[in-house]
Amino acid sequence: MGTEHGEKPRRGRPRDPDAEPRIRRYAVQLLLERGFDGMTVDDVAEAAGVGKATIYRRWASKDLLANDAMTDLFDIEIPDADTGSIEGDLRQVYRDALAFVNRKEGVALIRLAITELNRDEQFAAFYRSFLQRRIALTAAALERARRRGEPIRASADPVLMVQWLAGILILRAMTGEPMPAVEDADHLVAMTMRTIME
Template structure:
């Protein structure tokens, strides 16, 4: 951009940013934080490394967006108007993601990397904080609709459910059955219900 407010050169293609984010999310899921390099993301997205750095100041900034995209794509937060139906959908998609072979490997890699690398742990905390904020908005709508009690904490609900999945993934145990998932939905509803 020049001093007179006129942008010089070629305008940025919004599809490029999306391709880069998607390449980073796929690589993050397949290989973990350490193996998600800007070079490899750029190669997979079919762009120059400089193109990535023009949009993201650091690898960490890109990883945070990739992590958010990965969760949004794999475990969307629905807004059906029914808290019970939304919990069923969220829990089912989280199980499908995290209890697949690739998902369990990703969980184990993420746990290992977080334990030994404070930078990865900080990125994970920031990513989960952003996710908790979005889930809290969903829960606040349920409170406004009379489906949940005031003061219900989405962060705690996420941590409780993630604890179940982490235990299963790290222990290489079977995924929760549909009956177990239904029980978790009902326990959650009793805990946050009006």
């Protein structure tokens, strides 16, 4: 029995529009719980309620899934900022970063990075990629500020701007010290501003 107007009948189940964000969410959860080696596509598929084929249609490998899931997490938790001033941009990014690392998922991510960086080259490559993206966003923020006429020093270094804050968070995760509170963002921004402004 055919369809009207020569239309071909659809086969299979319709695509689940919520599948991708759900898969990413469970991939991150399993990464944080088990590390890269302990996260499997089988387990992500089971947790997300999808078949393995659904995952492999979107991501060709576990590496790509893990990278995409963690990148998505960072972009959601610590989005880029364009507030109209470099101080405003830094304050927003710092506040978002501190809010994230003061949650159990944020601390778990830093501890995962510390554990996996020297053991798993794939995870190390992902983490370097994340830092490079942050450095590129910081460099773009500095360039926007210069175009607006803000007196940014020629020596302002986006690499060090990213690494010094990341270093504080990693050191505190390693030593078990409390993370800086969200309210500490103003103090951290003031320290950064003294090094980048004329």
